[in-house]
Amino acid sequence: MKFDLKIVIKGILIALCVFIAILLTARWIDQIYFRPESVFARTVKGFEEQKDQIQVLFMGQSDMKYAIIPKVMPYKSYNFAEVAETYIGTYLRLKHHIDQLPRLKILVLGFSLPNFSSNRLNWVERGHLSNYFTFQYINGQDFKELYRMKGFIVVRQKISSFSPLLDRRQFKTFRKNIKKLIRNKPIRKTVMEDGYIRAPEYHTVPGNDLVERHAEQRVHSHFDKNNKDDFDKDLLSYFEKILILCHQRGIKVVTLMIPTTGYYLKYAEKYMTKAALYEKVLTNPKFSPYIYGHLDYLDLYAKDQAFFIDADHLNHKGATAFSERIASELSKIMGQL
Numbered sequence: 001m002k003f004d005l006k007i008v009i010k011g012i013l014i015a016l017c018v019f020i021a022i023l024l025t026a027r028w029i030d031q032i033y034f035r036p037e038s039v040f041a042r043t044v045k046g047f048e049e050q051k052d053q054i055q056v057l058f059m060g061q062s063d064m065k066y067a068i069i070p071k072v073m074p075y076k077s078y079n080f081a082e083v084a085e086t087y088i089g090t091y092l093r094l095k096h097h098i099d100q101l102p103r104l105k106i107l108v109l110g111f112s113l114p115n116f117s118s119n120r121l122n123w124v125e126r127g128h129l130s131n132y133f134t135f136q137y138i139n140g141q142d143f144k145e146l147y148r149m150k151g152f153i154v155v156r157q158k159i160s161s162f163s164p165l166l167d168r169r170q171f172k173t174f175r176k177n178i179k180k181l182i183r184n185k186p187i188r189k190t191v192m193e194d195g196y197i198r199a200p201e202y203h204t205v206p207g208n209d210l211v212e213r214h215a216e217q218r219v220h221s222h223f224d225k226n227n228k229d230d231f232d233k234d235l236l237s238y239f240e241k242i243l244i245l246c247h248q249r250g251i252k253v254v255t256l257m258i259p260t261t262g263y264y265l266k267y268a269e270k271y272m273t274k275a276a277l278y279e280k281v282l283t284n285p286k287f288s289p290y291i292y293g294h295l296d297y298l299d300l301y302a303k304d305q306a307f308f309i310d311a312d313h314l315n316h317k318g319a320t321a322f323s324e325r326i327a328s329e330l331s332k333i334m335g336q337l
Contacts, residue, residue, distance in 0.1 A: 054104055059107060065083055088123070088146075106333065124150050219270075
């Protein structure tokens with residue numbers, strides 16, 4: 001049988017065209033049906049609809065996302081925190097939007113024990129950068145810095161942002177959503193109010209049912225067990241970038257430690273203590289001039305597990321009580337400006 005190179009090339013081109021068509025189809029379905037219903041996209045949409053009115057902006061990771069109810073605040077506020085976000089993601093989003101926030105006075109920035117742990121950089125490996133590429137939060141210079149920090153993983157994240165079929169984690173979610181679409185089931189599950197996530201009641205673990213083992217597992221995922229008092233230099237650098245960016249725009253930064261359970265603190269403080277965090281960051285002359293105020297409520301509800309969904313996230317009851325307390329603090333700070 002004679003080998004025909006033209007037929008082989010034609011077959012490869014056809015297969016490539018089919019592959020690209022499948023990628024584009026998945027991208028179209030994801031952008032039209034699924035992505036707009038994600039927590040990230042809905043948070044951004046709600047923010048953009050009212051960003052010219054916002055005076056107080058809350059940013060951080062999931063503990064902030066579940067803890068602050070903006071409607072309780074005395075000033076126009078928005079919860080712009082994001083699940084699993086690091087200071088890298090916070091900086092990228094803030095830089096993108098900051099010049100479109102004419103009334104912003106205060107940035108309340110989440111500040112917790114694992115925020116500077118090297119394990120937090122798993123955020124990049126787990127594919128969270130895809131959203132930041134999709135929403136155009138990463139310009140050329142940012143891309144170079146991220147590449148210097150994490151290497152080809154960043155390139156892979158850029159490629160995977162093109163279609164959900166190019167990333168295993170995204171594909172898993174895409175497949176689940178396809179099943180829901182076929183079965184005519186709702187894609188959206190999370191109730192959100194001005195960026196705040198209100199946990200469904202069936203996710204709330206009452207009182208003593210919050211087991212110590214879960215807290216230990218959470219801590220082990222947040223810290224490197226072989227690296228006590230771990231302060232990643234890149235996370236410190238991006239924290240500083242946030243502070244300087246706000247200082248340049250005349251925006252006051254208030255750091256906030258969200259309440260967590262006593263179980264979580266018991267294990268987390270084996271890896272990172274508040275004393276170490278204060279010494280390295282809050283009282284460090286490199287950072288302290290840019291921090292207008294600090295609110296420490298880390299152990300506020302340590303003995304009241306009825307206020308938590310799990311080891312380190314408040315439920316609606318806890319968020320309501322905590323937001324009322326923060327509202328009072330913000331009133332005092334606003335009065336000083």
